[in-house]
Amino acid sequence: MEKKLVRTESDKMIAGVCGGFAEYFDIDSTIVRLIFVLIGLLSFAIPIVLFYIISYFVIPQENDFR
Template identity: 60%
Template sequence: MEKKLKRTPSDKMIAGVCGGLAKYLGWDSDKLRLIYVLVSILSAAFPGILVYLILWFVMPEEEF
């Protein structure tokens, strides 16, 4: 079975990007969100926001 990177509608706070990444990597979504926010803040926030917006539009949403 091939894993696909998709946004999750069931595990989302804004658009489901971090939930989809966590599911794809097999990680806990809350921990991934925390890591993502910390990395974004430590890198002056702009790159993290830009990457999130790009992933929001590029990643398809998971279907039920």
């Protein structure tokens, strides 16, 4: 089965972006969320927030493919 990057429904806290990245890279979603927070703190949050918002609109929802 081909791996696709999607926003997950089952492992989401806000919009499912971090859960989708975690499923795609086959790692724990908590690690992805911690990475997002650390990058946000180190870069004064503006770039990571913009990346998250853009990812929300660009990455399709999980149910669109099932």
